[in-house]
Amino acid sequence: MTVKSEQTRQLVAGVALRMFREIGFAKTTMRAIAAEAGVSVGNAYYYFASKDDLVQELYLQVQAEHAARAAEALKDAADLTSRLRATLHTGLDAMAPYHRFGGDFIATAIRPTSPVNPFAAGSTAAREASLDIFRTAVEAAKPPAPKKLRSDLPELLWLFYMAVTLFWVYDTSDGQQRTRRLVDGAVPLITRGLSLARVPGMGRILDDFLSLSRSIRG
Amino acid sequence: MTVKSEQTRQLVAGVALRMFREIGFAKTTMRAIAAEAGVSVGNAYYYFASKDDLVQELYLQVQAEHAARAAEALKDAADLTSRLRATLHTGLDAMAPYHRFGGDFIATAIRPTSPVNPFAAGSTAAREASLDIFRTAVEAAKPPAPKKLRSDLPELLWLFYMAVTLFWVYDTSDGQQRTRRLVDGAVPLITRGLSLARVPGMGRILDDFLSLSRSIRG
DNA sequence: CCTCGAAATTGAACGTGTTCAAGAAAACTA
């Protein structure tokens, strides 16, 4: 009964995500989702083990949107600065409809036991997909990033992206323009900082940084 | 009825914090707290507007503990490296009893509307108290930190402390030794990085970084 | 000592996320 089943699943997910956007996380109760979708509460739980699982669904959808937008924007961006800027801005674009819901989203995602947690062992697939966007941004850049940190760069930039997301959640300025300015200001700083990797005397401290960063992750 | 009233408040808070430590956040229900303290549920709510408010109480207590331990440890630490290391380690010491509860704590604290949120406008007092610990660590350091960023340093280090805390929450290693090693590795890197502020050619990028950091906060 | 307003305390009630035994519908087997 795969097809009808998938229909119900999509129906519930669709209703839930729309309600998340329109009335926020707290007001979107499981009972309201079920009622709006025309199914029973228990049936919604048959497809989504918890309300957090619906957030996971949202996370995947936003991520897919980010990947699509980034791929498009990266077509005409050659140097790392513009590639990175494009990647971050498209990420913000993908999240934009859910800003009012950002606080609850982050609170859900950050809990170590959450299925959405981007750092947790469970959601490796989702994190890898997100990381891939940054890998693409770095790998195809011309001129290329310094050899020494090319392999670590995607993860570090992804971490920066997480920090930007956190900032965005707290950003109450119109259209989150403050976050946009943060990105525009920080990206050139990052790429300029990267070129410092090549100046002599810098090698040792960079090596130490990379080795610490690796030992922490590994 | 100030005295009896304060007694009840302390009783509820004490029971709650002990239960948080012993059985975690989720299992510590308001009903269980009330029962254990020998009061009614409604009475607990008379003193604490929400369960989150009890987390706020915990936050204040941990912070006071941190301040006390840091003050002691900073007595025999002169250079910035050891002062910073002491400040961070005493912070971890103060949190230690609540590690199993860290995930829920962070999830509560990170919600923009939470009274505990360290970034939110509401909890300025709590954040300032925490910031002061880092101000002390920086200001009394010998030799002093580079003039140019001395005033920004406490806030930046506090931000780093927040990041370390986040890492600590996810750290499941024995006694969170991984976080300890992160601190021990990162602190010398930070102080070495600071001394780079004085090498020529570095000035411009540092200025840009500081001006971005200020414009973002202001 | 008595009275009265304020402070403190109670517990039932509400809406929430989640569970689960029961049943209906579909798919499969012969």
Next chain:
DNA sequence: TAGTTTTCTTGAACACGTTCAATTTCGAGG
């Protein structure tokens, strides 16, 4: 087709955080 197993669906029930009208306790003024 008839019987059987698997998948899907239901809604009542549970424990939770939180609210609030009612009640008790307290302290001050007469």
